[in-house]
Amino acid sequence: MPGDLAIVAQIAVKSSVAVLFAALGELVAEKSGVLNLGVEGMMLVGALAGFAVGAQTQDPVLAAGAGMAAGGAMAMIHAAFTVGLGADQVVSGLSLTILGAGLSGFLGRPLVNASGPVFETLALPGLKDLPFLGPALFSQNVLVYLAFLLTPLIWFALLRTRLGLMIRASGEDAISADASGVPVRAIRFGCTVFGGLLAGLGGSYLSLAYTPGWKEGMTAGQGWIAIAMVVFSTWNPLLALAGALMFGWLTALQFYFQATGSELIPPSVLRMLPYVLTIAVLVLANRTGMLKGRAKAPANLGLPFSREP
Amino acid sequence: MPTRFAALALAVLAILGLLAPGAARAEKVRAAFVLLETIDDQGWTTCHYDGIKKLQQALGDRVEVAYTEGIGSAADAERVIRGYATQDYDIIFGTTFTYMDAMFKVAQDFPKVKFEHCSGYKTRQNMGTYFVRMYQGEYLAGYLAGLMGFKNVGTVATQPLPEVVRGVNAFTIGLLKGLAESRTAHDPAKVNTVVWLKSWRDAVNETTLAQTLAAMGHDLIRQMADTCDSSKAACRMGVPAMGYGADAAEYGADCVLVSTVFDWGSIYIDRVRAILDGTWKAEAVWNGFDKGGVSLSRFNASVPKEAAAKVLAQKDQLAKGRDDIFAGPLSDQSGKVRIAAGQKASDQDLLAMRWFVTGVSGRIPD
Structure with a gap:
C-alpha cells in the first residue's frame, strides 16, 4: 500500500522533530563536555512558555522564540552549577528534569484549557507533488523544515569551523584546550545554553505544532529519547537525524498498526525499541572497535573543568 | 468552644435521630462532591461541576455544596469522603469508579450519612449508585x-x-x-x-x-x-x-x-430533592433521555434540517422510555x-x- 506508506512517513517525520531539536542541542552540549540530563525538564518548560506566550499573542513565531528562551534559561541553571561551580553534572541535570516537570505542571494549571496558535502546514510548491517525498518531507510546518536544515549546519559548525574545533577541544581535553587559549568555561557555558535553546524549541514544537495545547507532562519521555539518540548517533549530528527519524517511524507505526487493527508488532514493543536499539548500537560499536576517534564519547564528558589540579 | 459546640451538635443530632427515625424531611441539605480532576478539565469533571451548578440553581439556599478536586486514588478518596462524613454532610457524591471500595467502607462507618457512587455496582442501605445511559x-x-x-x-x-x-x-x-x-x-x-x-x-x-x-x-x-x-x-x-x-x-x-x-444535574437535583422530601433510599440509578442524564449539544450548522429532525424524533422516542437500541x-x-x-x-x-x-x-x- 504505497499510499499508506506516505501517510506513515508523513507522521513519522512529524513525530521525529521534537526529539531531533533536543538531540541536536544535547549533542552540542556534550561535545563541549557538559552532560545535561535535564532535557526533559527543559522541553517541558519550553513547551509551556511557548504555549503561554502563544495563547497571549496568537503569534506562533514569537511563541516558539519564548519557548527557546525558557529552555535556554533552564540550561543556564545547569551551566551555572556545573560549569560555574563545578557541581556534578548528573545530579544537576536530573534536578533540572524534576524542576522542569514540577514547575511546568504548577505554572501550567491555568493554561490547560487555553487555545493558542498553531504552526500550520506549509506545503512547499513544486516539491510537495513529488511522489512519497512530497507528503513525507515537503508538506510539513516551518519548524520541521528548520530542524532538517539545522542538522547539516550543526554538523558543519562542529566539524569544519574553528568554533567547532574549540567546542570539541573543550570536550576532549579541557586542560590542553585551556592551555592553548580556548576559553573552556565560556564555550561550555554557551554550548549548554545552546542545548537549552534547542530543547525549548523542541518542547514548543510539541505545544504549538505536534499536539497543540498545553498538557502536563506532554513530552512523555521524549527528552530521554533525545539523550539516548545522542549516544545512538555516536555524537554525529547526521546520525542523530537518522536516530530521530527512526524514533518517528516507530511512533508512527504504533499509530498505523492501531488504526489498521494490525497486531504485527505490539505497541509496547515499538515504544521500547529506541532504547533497545541505542543499547544495541553501543554494544556493537564497542565490540567491533567502531568507537574510535570521532565516534567516541567526548573524553572529558561529565568532568568539571578547573585549572587547579 | 468548638468541642462544646460539637457536643451540643451531637446531642441535638441524637435527639433528632431519636425523634425522627428513618424518613425525615430536611430543611436544607449539605451535599459534598469528590471530583476526579479539576473542574475546568473540559471533560468528565467539568460535566459533574456543571451538574453541581445546576443543582445550586435549582435548589438555591436549600442546598449547601462543597467539593474537592483532583482525587485520583482510592486512598485519597477514603480520606476525603471520611472527612466529609465526619463534618456531617447529609449526602456525599463520589464521581468516579475508583472510589467504590473506599466509599463502601466509609458508608459502613457512617450509617446516617447518605452516599452516592457514580458508575459502580456496590450498594448499601445508605449507599446508592448512579450512572447515565x-x-x-x-x-x-x-x-x-x-x-x-x-x-x-x-x-x-x-x-x-x-x-x-x-x-x-x-x-x-x-x-x-x-x-x-x-x-x-x-x-x-x-x-x-x-x-x-x-x-x-x-x-x-x-x-x-x-x-x-x-x-x-x-x-x-x-x-x-x-x-x-x-x-x-x-x-x-x-x-x-x-x-x-x-x-x-x-x-x-x-x-x-x-x-x-x-447531564449530571438532573440526577443531582433528583437525589438531593429526595432527601428534602424524606424519600431518599439507596437505588441503582441508570438514567437515559427518559429521566435526564444525557443530552445532545446543538447541531453544527452543516447538519441538514431533515437529518436533525429525524434524530430528534428518535430522541423523543427514547425520552418516552422506548429504548430498542x-x-x-x-x-x-x-x-x-x-x-x-x-x-x-x-x-x-x-x-x-x-x-x-x-x-x-x-x-x-x-
Whole structure:
C-alpha cells in the first residue's frame, strides 16, 4: 500500500522533530563536555512558555522564540552549577528534569484549557507533488523544515569551523584546550545554553505544532529519547537525524498498526525499541572497535573543568 | 468552644435521630462532591461541576455544596469522603469508579450519612449508585452520521471496558440504521473502525491517532475521550468529528457535528430533592433521555434540517422510555447472533457487554 506508506512517513517525520531539536542541542552540549540530563525538564518548560506566550499573542513565531528562551534559561541553571561551580553534572541535570516537570505542571494549571496558535502546514510548491517525498518531507510546518536544515549546519559548525574545533577541544581535553587559549568555561557555558535553546524549541514544537495545547507532562519521555539518540548517533549530528527519524517511524507505526487493527508488532514493543536499539548500537560499536576517534564519547564528558589540579 | 459546640451538635443530632427515625424531611441539605480532576478539565469533571451548578440553581439556599478536586486514588478518596462524613454532610457524591471500595467502607462507618457512587455496582442501605445511559446519545450520534452518509468512521476509544464497548456498539447500530435510511452504499462489515487509547484521556495519542485515522481516509472522527483533542485534530485536517462528554464545539473543535453530553444535574437535583422530601433510599440509578442524564449539544450548522429532525424524533422516542437500541437480531463481528430477533439486551447484558456488533472493525484488547 504505497499510499499508506506516505501517510506513515508523513507522521513519522512529524513525530521525529521534537526529539531531533533536543538531540541536536544535547549533542552540542556534550561535545563541549557538559552532560545535561535535564532535557526533559527543559522541553517541558519550553513547551509551556511557548504555549503561554502563544495563547497571549496568537503569534506562533514569537511563541516558539519564548519557548527557546525558557529552555535556554533552564540550561543556564545547569551551566551555572556545573560549569560555574563545578557541581556534578548528573545530579544537576536530573534536578533540572524534576524542576522542569514540577514547575511546568504548577505554572501550567491555568493554561490547560487555553487555545493558542498553531504552526500550520506549509506545503512547499513544486516539491510537495513529488511522489512519497512530497507528503513525507515537503508538506510539513516551518519548524520541521528548520530542524532538517539545522542538522547539516550543526554538523558543519562542529566539524569544519574553528568554533567547532574549540567546542570539541573543550570536550576532549579541557586542560590542553585551556592551555592553548580556548576559553573552556565560556564555550561550555554557551554550548549548554545552546542545548537549552534547542530543547525549548523542541518542547514548543510539541505545544504549538505536534499536539497543540498545553498538557502536563506532554513530552512523555521524549527528552530521554533525545539523550539516548545522542549516544545512538555516536555524537554525529547526521546520525542523530537518522536516530530521530527512526524514533518517528516507530511512533508512527504504533499509530498505523492501531488504526489498521494490525497486531504485527505490539505497541509496547515499538515504544521500547529506541532504547533497545541505542543499547544495541553501543554494544556493537564497542565490540567491533567502531568507537574510535570521532565516534567516541567526548573524553572529558561529565568532568568539571578547573585549572587547579 | 468548638468541642462544646460539637457536643451540643451531637446531642441535638441524637435527639433528632431519636425523634425522627428513618424518613425525615430536611430543611436544607449539605451535599459534598469528590471530583476526579479539576473542574475546568473540559471533560468528565467539568460535566459533574456543571451538574453541581445546576443543582445550586435549582435548589438555591436549600442546598449547601462543597467539593474537592483532583482525587485520583482510592486512598485519597477514603480520606476525603471520611472527612466529609465526619463534618456531617447529609449526602456525599463520589464521581468516579475508583472510589467504590473506599466509599463502601466509609458508608459502613457512617450509617446516617447518605452516599452516592457514580458508575459502580456496590450498594448499601445508605449507599446508592448512579450512572447515565450514554449509549443512547451514542446511538443518536451514529444515526446522524449515517443519515449524513458517513460510512467509514474512525473512533478513538478509551478504556476497553463494557461502558465503552456498549457505546461503540450503540453508535454503530445507529450508524447502520442511518446509512440504510439514507441509502448510502457501504461495507456493512466495516463502517466504524475503533482504535484504543487505553486511557480516559491522553492528549498526545488522541491527537495523533485521530490524525492517522483522518489521513487514512476515515470520513468522520468519533471522539470518546474525556478531552476533545481528537476532535480538534480532525478539524485541523478538515474532517468532521463528533464530541463526547462536554460540548466539544465550546472548546474550539468547531467542526464537531454534534456532541453527546453528560447531564449530571438532573440526577443531582433528583437525589438531593429526595432527601428534602424524606424519600431518599439507596437505588441503582441508570438514567437515559427518559429521566435526564444525557443530552445532545446543538447541531453544527452543516447538519441538514431533515437529518436533525429525524434524530430528534428518535430522541423523543427514547425520552418516552422506548429504548430498542439493543433489540435483536444483533450479531457480533463473526456473524454469530448474540441477541435473537424479538429479544432485547437486558441491563445486565449491557453492563457486561464485551463483544462488538457487526460493522465494527477492530478488536477489544484483553
